[in-house]
Amino acid sequence: xxxxxxxxxxxxxxxxxxxxxxxxxxxxxxxxxxxxxxxxxxxxxxxxxxxxxxxxxxxxxxxxxxxxxxxxxxxxxxxxxxxxxxxxxxxxxxxxxxxxxxxxxxxxxxxxxxxxxxxxxxxxxxxxxxxxxxxxxxxxxxxxxxxxxxxxxxxxxxxxxxxxxxxxxxxxxxxxxxxxxxxxxxxxxxxxxxxxxxxxxxxxxxxxxxxxxxxxxxxxxxxxxxxxxxxxxxxxxx
Ligand code: PEP
Numbered sequence: 001x002x003x004x005x006x007x008x009x010x011x012x013x014x015x016x017x018x019x020x021x022x023x024x025x026x027x028x029x030x031x032x033x034x035x036x037x038x039x040x041x042x043x044x045x046x047x048x049x050x051x052x053x054x055x056x057x058x059x060x061x062x063x064x065x066x067x068x069x070x071x072x073x074x075x076x077x078x079x080x081x082x083x084x085x086x087x088x089x090x091x092x093x094x095x096x097x098x099x100x101x102x103x104x105x106x107x108x109x110x111x112x113x114x115x116x117x118x119x120x121x122x123x124x125x126x127x128x129x130x131x132x133x134x135x136x137x138x139x140x141x142x143x144x145x146x147x148x149x150x151x152x153x154x155x156x157x158x159x160x161x162x163x164x165x166x167x168x169x170x171x172x173x174x175x176x177x178x179x180x181x182x183x184x185x186x187x188x189x190x191x192x193x194x195x196x197x198x199x200x201x202x203x204x205x206x207x208x209x210x211x212x213x214x215x216x217x218x219x220x221x222x223x224x225x226x227x228x229x230x231x232x233x234x235x236x237x238x
Contacts, residue, residue: 002195004035004211004238005159005218007123008225009063009091009199014042022049024228026056033057035218035238038089039225043077050086061089061123064097067110069117079111079118089121091220093149095165098125105148112158113151123159123197123220124149130166138164138178139185146189159195160186161220167200169222174200176213183215204233211238 010018022039029037040061041049050060062082066073069080082090092115093108108124115122126145128138142162151158162182164174174182179198186196198210199220210216211234218238224230 002193002217005038005195005197006035006231006235006238007038007061007089007091007161007197007218007220008040008231009094009220009222010039010041010045010226011063011096011222012042013226014045016045016048018226019045019048019052021226021228022052022058025232026053026058028228028232029057029235031057033235035235037235040089040091043082046082046087047085054086059088061087061091062120063091063094065090065092065111065115065118065120067107067114069114079114079120083118083120087120089123089159090115091123091125091161093125093145095125095127095163095168099165105145108149109151112149116151116157121157121159122151123161125161125163125199125220127163127165127168127200133164133166139182142182143185143189146186150190159197159218160190161197161199162186163199163220169201171201173202173206173210174198176209179210179216180213183213187215202234204230204237207234207237 038059065079066076092111112122128141195217197218202219
């Protein structure tokens with residue numbers, strides 16, 4: 001069984017004082033937590049958070065990266081810059097970026113390859129919309145996104161996060177059966193070595209049920225990662 005990863009995505013939330021939550025989390029998790037722990041803060045907080053978590057088991061990651069190493073791309077952040085700031089992971093292809101920034105699976109794949117080249121572990125997000133689920137297309141949409149978003153030579157140093165779009169930030173959680181079904185298909189598609197995270201309104205109260213499903217190797221957590229108490233509640237239940 002793969003060790004679980006509980007990854008927090010702060011999205012566009014958090015100011016410098018929010019780092020107090022991380023101090024509190026460091027205290028709560030101690031030296032030997034049950035799961036691997038990652039926080040992906042806004043880029044401006046990353047270096048400070050990396051410094052803060054240096055002697056703790058908490059890792060830090062980026063929320064996105066550009067597909068090129070450097071150059072004329074105003075406002076962008078490269079994977080190499082994230083690695084230089086001590087990030088270990090980077091989220092790519094989050095549905096908010098696929099929707100807000102029109103990111104295709106081809107772009108997501110290029111970003112994942114840039115992450116690997118910089119020594120980062122890409123967390124590649126996939127997931128269907130409500131419309132697609134209601135049309136009975138969830139499995140085929142996810143399969144196709146995985147086919148098109150994974151680096152050319154998938155290695156064990158990638159992670160896939162299955163995040164049904166309709167369950168993100170909505171309080172709606174996919175049923176255990178729906179999660180288990182998609183994760184079983186993903187396992188068949190990518191093999192045993194790649195960690196499969198579930199994401200979509202994971203909270204302390206539903207974490208145990210989700211995290212103990214077959215083929216669920218962790219969670220990608222948005223809202224409930226912002227407060228140490230909530231995030232620790234999920235880690236504890238992993
Ligand atoms: C996410 O942003 O990846 C996410 C799963 O958000 P939330 O936990 O808030 O639904």
